[in-house]
Amino acid sequence: MGTIRVRFIIVALVVSFFAVGMAAFLNYFKYKSTISGIVKSRVLVIGRNVENSVQASLSVGMQFMELGTMNALLSREKASDRLIHGIDVFDQTGQVLYSTERARVGEKVSNSWIEAAARSKTTEWGTEAPDEYVAGISLKNNFDLTVGYLALRYSAEEVDRAAKVAGREILLASIFSFLGIALVAPLALIVVIRRFERDLRALEAAASHLEDRNEPAGPTGSAFDTAIGNLRSSLREANVALDDLRAKLDSVP
Amino acid sequence: MLEKNYLWRIYWRLAGVIMVCVVIALAVVSFFSHRVFDRELVPETEQKAATVGASVRALVLKATSYGIDFSQLYGVEQTFAEVFEENPEFAYMAITNTEGNVLFARGTEPIGARSHFRNPVVLQIAHETTELSKAARVGQQYIVSMPINDDGKPLGVLHVGIDAAFVDHVLLEVLLDVVVVLVVSLFFTLELLNFMAGARLASGLGEFARQVDRMRSGDFTATARIRANDEIGRLLRRIDSAIDHLNVRYEFLVGELQDKLRTATAQRREALKPAQDALEGISKRLRFGSAPEATDGDEMNLNRIRAPLFAFILAEELTRSFLPSYVNQLIVAIPGISPQVVIGLPIMLFMLIVALGQPYLGSWSERVGRRKAMLVGAIVATIGFAGTALAYNLYDLILWRSLCALGYAMVFVAAQGYVLDRTGHQNRAQGFALFIGAIMVATVCGPSIGGILADNIGYRLSFGVSALMSLFSILAIMRLPTTEVVLPTGKPTRGPRMREIMALIVNRRFMTLTGLAAMPAKVILTGVCFYLVPLYIVSIGNTSAMAGRMLMVYAVMMVLIVPLSASLSDATMRRDRYVSVGLIISGLSGLLLLLSDSFLVLFGVVFLLGLGQALSIAAQSALVAEHCQEEIRIYGNDAVYGVYRLLERLGNALGPLIASLLVILWGYQGSFVALSALVLFCGIAFTIATHGSEWQPAAPAHS
Numbered sequence: 001m002g003t004i005r006v007r008f009i010i011v012a013l014v015v016s017f018f019a020v021g022m023a024a025f026l027n028y029f030k031y032k033s034t035i036s037g038i039v040k041s042r043v044l045v046i047g048r049n050v051e052n053s054v055q056a057s058l059s060v061g062m063q064f065m066e067l068g069t070m071n072a073l074l075s076r077e078k079a080s081d082r083l084i085h086g087i088d089v090f091d092q093t094g095q096v097l098y099s100t101e102r103a104r105v106g107e108k109v110s111n112s113w114i115e116a117a118a119r120s121k122t123t124e125w126g127t128e129a130p131d132e133y134v135a136g137i138s139l140k141n142n143f144d145l146t147v148g149y150l151a152l153r154y155s156a157e158e159v160d161r162a163a164k165v166a167g168r169e170i171l172l173a174s175i176f177s178f179l180g181i182a183l184v185a186p187l188a189l190i191v192v193i194r195r196f197e198r199d200l201r202a203l204e205a206a207a208s209h210l211e212d213r214n215e216p217a218g219p220t221g222s223a224f225d226t227a228i229g230n231l232r233s234s235l236r237e238a239n240v241a242l243d244d245l246r247a248k249l250d251s252v253p
Numbered sequence: 254m255l256e257k258n259y260l261w262r263i264y265w266r267l268a269g270v271i272m273v274c275v276v277i278a279l280a281v282v283s284f285f286s287h288r289v290f291d292r293e294l295v296p297e298t299e300q301k302a303a304t305v306g307a308s309v310r311a312l313v314l315k316a317t318s319y320g321i322d323f324s325q326l327y328g329v330e331q332t333f334a335e336v337f338e339e340n341p342e343f344a345y346m347a348i349t350n351t352e353g354n355v356l357f358a359r360g361t362e363p364i365g366a367r368s369h370f371r372n373p374v375v376l377q378i379a380h381e382t383t384e385l386s387k388a389a390r391v392g393q394q395y396i397v398s399m400p401i402n403d404d405g406k407p408l409g410v411l412h413v414g415i416d417a418a419f420v421d422h423v424l425l426e427v428l429l430d431v432v433v434v435l436v437v438s439l440f441f442t443l444e445l446l447n448f449m450a451g452a453r454l455a456s457g458l459g460e461f462a463r464q465v466d467r468m469r470s471g472d473f474t475a476t477a478r479i480r481a482n483d484e485i486g487r488l489l490r491r492i493d494s495a496i497d498h499l500n501v502r503y504e505f506l507v508g509e510l511q512d513k514l515r516t517a518t519a520q521r522r523e524a525l526k527p528a529q530d531a532l533e534g535i536s537k538r539l540r541f542g543s544a545p546e547a548t549d550g551d552e553m554n555l556n557r558i559r560a561p562l563f564a565f566i567l568a569e570e571l572t573r574s575f576l577p578s579y580v581n582q583l584i585v586a587i588p589g590i591s592p593q594v595v596i597g598l599p600i601m602l603f604m605l606i607v608a609l610g611q612p613y614l615g616s617w618s619e620r621v622g623r624r625k626a627m628l629v630g631a632i633v634a635t636i637g638f639a640g641t642a643l644a645y646n647l648y649d650l651i652l653w654r655s656l657c658a659l660g661y662a663m664v665f666v667a668a669q670g671y672v673l674d675r676t677g678h679q680n681r682a683q684g685f686a687l688f689i690g691a692i693m694v695a696t697v698c699g700p701s702i703g704g705i706l707a708d709n710i711g712y713r714l715s716f717g718v719s720a721l722m723s724l725f726s727i728l729a730i731m732r733l734p735t736t737e738v739v740l741p742t743g744k745p746t747r748g749p750r751m752r753e754i755m756a757l758i759v760n761r762r763f764m765t766l767t768g769l770a771a772m773p774a775k776v777i778l779t780g781v782c783f784y785l786v787p788l789y790i791v792s793i794g795n796t797s798a799m800a801g802r803m804l805m806v807y808a809v810m811m812v813l814i815v816p817l818s819a820s821l822s823d824a825t826m827r828r829d830r831y832v833s834v835g836l837i838i839s840g841l842s843g844l845l846l847l848l849s850d851s852f853l854v855l856f857g858v859v860f861l862l863g864l865g866q867a868l869s870i871a872a873q874s875a876l877v878a879e880h881c882q883e884e885i886r887i888y889g890n891d892a893v894y895g896v897y898r899l900l901e902r903l904g905n906a907l908g909p910l911i912a913s914l915l916v917i918l919w920g921y922q923g924s925f926v927a928l929s930a931l932v933l934f935c936g937i938a939f940t941i942a943t944h945g946s947e948w949q950p951a952a953p954a955h956s
Contacts, residue, residue: 012271018273020278023434026709029708031289038294104693162293173285177279177281177282180278192266230468234465238499251524253527
């Protein structure tokens with residue numbers, strides 16, 4: 001196989017690898033973000049229930065720091081979805097006021113939670129840790145002032161498992177697609193560059209008989225015919241001149 | 254001899270085949286992805302529907318617990334509407350009684366829903382006392398049904414319908430990115446064909462053509478070149494061999510004649526006269542011996558600059574669509590400076606360093622060598638990209654971006670010098686076409702791929718990819734020839750002097766071109782494309798990938814229109830008109846946002862801006878040579894073009910600053926409109942200023 005053909009095939013394989021790789025990458029990340037979004041919005045449905053209860057309490061004049069039934073409500077809501085690890089309510093300094101885990105009350109939440117809540121342009125926010133994800137809601141009073149935050153900690157396992165399954169299948173599909181290209185593209189390329197290779201072969205054949213004195217073969221239809229003709233006639237001309245010199249030298253004993 | 258576009262015809266055919274293969278492969282990947290999405294997303298969405306349903310059911314049960322009759326509930330449809338608003342994948346919600354009759358419903362009822370609700374299995378759900386929910390495919394929806402049961406007393410069933418096409422909608426969003434990948438793949442294919450095969454092929458065929466021309470003109474001198482071990486290399490070796498044989502024969506004949514003459518008597522000398530005459534004739538017509546050592550200025554060497562330049566520029570272009578958003582994330586309050594201006598600060602500083610650095614880095618790269626200058630520049634930029642990826646806050650980000658700018662200016666100037674060193678008057682345009690081609694392809698591919706990466710792997714890792722790409726460019730630069738080409742007659746280049754800058758700034762003709770055309774064109778380019786588009790798109794809830802697609806539209810317009818407008822403006826010699834029309838179209842672009850702030854209108858803005866810039870960009874710099882001949886005579890070509898480029902690049906730096914100030918005053922849309930109005934004003938002023946007879950093109954001289 002000619003080295004030029006090999007190079008063309010390598011180009012096809014590199015480009016296909018890039019395209020298939022990018023498509024797989026895009027599909028995988030789209031899947032992951034979609035499934036994360038679905039799971040997050042499912043968790044937030046429960047969060048909204050808590051938010052509604054808090055707002056109802058605040059609207060009847062209760063203090064945010066003194067919502068007596070809050071811990072029980074959080075425990076009840078947590079039990080409604082096995083995905084949820086725990087629910088915390090914390091103030092603007094990050095101190096946990098209510099939680100499904102008593103031990104967490106009074107502790108400070110991670111700074112990343114407060115930053116994520118502050119960065120969000122809506123009342124919903126979220127952040128990801130390696131083992132669990134957090135979906136949150138900024139709790140506002142009747143005057144639309146943020147009084148605290150609700151954080152629902154849920155298992156990353158569900159998303160990770162789904163992403164792993166999908167990732168494996170997308171990867172397999174991509175590998176098979178790439179292997180398909182690796183088989184088909186060289187054949188297709190060979191067909192397309194046949195004409196070019198024929199031109200090159202004609203050129204090589206002509207070049208291998210450059211010094212032949214007999215009449216050259218007729219035109220091959222190659223793009224190089226004119227060049228080959230010029231090459232031959234230049235060499236013939238030079239040889240004829242040297243032949244003439246030879247003859248004149250030989251004529252003198 | 255060979256048609257000029259012979260190789261390009263082959264490239265396009267090859268690219269076509271590769272693209273067909275890629276499209277088929279992408280279709281296969283998309284098909285399997287759809288299957289996975291369908292299989293995995295639907296159950297997950299069903300669980301979500303069950304959770305949402307449980308919340309709605311709790312409301313219903315609360316109402317009935319106050320004694321309201323289940324069939325007389327008020328506001329149920331309204332609650333359903335709120336659910337649809339928050340969950341667009343839900344298409345239908347209904348509550349049926351224990352007989353399966355619909356009491357409340359909202360959304361598109363799937364075909365066969367009524368009979369499904371009366372199905373005994375579904376009716377049985379009402380009697381369940383657990384949190385159970387059941388899902389079934391009904392028409393074009395997946396219906397999730399759950400009991401409404403008041404402490405053992407069955408009231409009815411709640412049904413939530415999930416649109417089966419929602420998976421298609423999710424994949425449709427991916428499809429846009431896949432189309433971007435296809436376009437980028439096409440450009441990559443052409444670039445790789447050129448890099449991996451074309452450079453050597455073009456060089457080999459070019460060498461073959463030159464060899465044929467030399468032999469036709471009677472030049473049979475032997476060259477001592479090392480030929481590549483491929484088809485063309487073997488061919489050239491055969492030609493070399495034929496020439497060597499001729500040379501040996503010639504040398505032998507000359508030697509024999511000289512020997513005979515040395516020992517010849519007068520009579521014999523007379524007999525050798527015809528042979529002597531024949532040799533003289535041959536010496537006049539044909540040349541034998543060794544060819545002078547070839548200079549390195551062949552196409553092969555020129556082509557070799559393309560890959561490192563492409564890789565390096567791509568590294569920077571990758572960041573275009575998300576850099577302002579990244580700055581926004583790391584922003585630190587600077588007293589007295591608005592956040593909008595602070596976001597534009599790194600872009601502004603980058604442009605300023607490039608503008609001020611380039612004139613002086615040109616002579617530096619000449620002194621240290623183009624290859625070394627490119628290497629240093631790429632290393633500096635790689636450190637800059639890596640630092641940007643790890644930046645702590647705005648302050649160190651500015652430092653890292655400054656390194657990127659310095660590296661960018663070094664590589665750009667050195668690569669430009671590399672082309673200049675290896676081209677003469679005849680092939681300089683060809684050399685610069687290659688140089689600009691690499692930049693344009695990087696401009697098409699970079700922002701779109703960068704946007705996709707930023708959306709999926711985050712800003713920091715995307716800068717990491719830029720650093721890797723820059724690192725790759727270092728490897729490609731290292732493969733450049735180590736020997737520098739020094740032009741024997743070339744004067745060392747220098748930056749413009751302050752005296753020249755001051756003199757040209759007050760020159761009316763020069764400033765008409767620079768102040769009314771070149772600078773406004775750059776102001777709107779960087780102001781809109783590098784600052785406003787990425788920020789505005791994200792501000793209206795879109796992604797960096799979309800900003801990248803927008804910037805790709807601009808780049809594609811440039812790639813398609815610039816060659817056409819350049820040749821047309823050269824042919825008609827009415828370059829001023831192309832500049833006028835281009836500026837006016839650019840100026841009209843942002844005004845579109847007065848009509849609507851829709852996404853399609855923004856697309857129109859970028860499209861028109863690309864069209865306007867493409868029409869005017871090539872003609873602008875040619876106009877300097879055409880109409881500032883007097884200034885060139887006084888200050889020299891280098892000084893006039895040096896000042897022109899300096900001011901043009903200062904326009905680049907001013908763009909984000911002006912745009913950010915306008916955002917403070919009038920918001921994003923107002924900024925688009927005001928910036929465009931400024932350029933429109935400049936375009937009209939330029940048209941009026943160049944209307945006089947002194948701006949008419951000189952009549953072509955009759956040959």
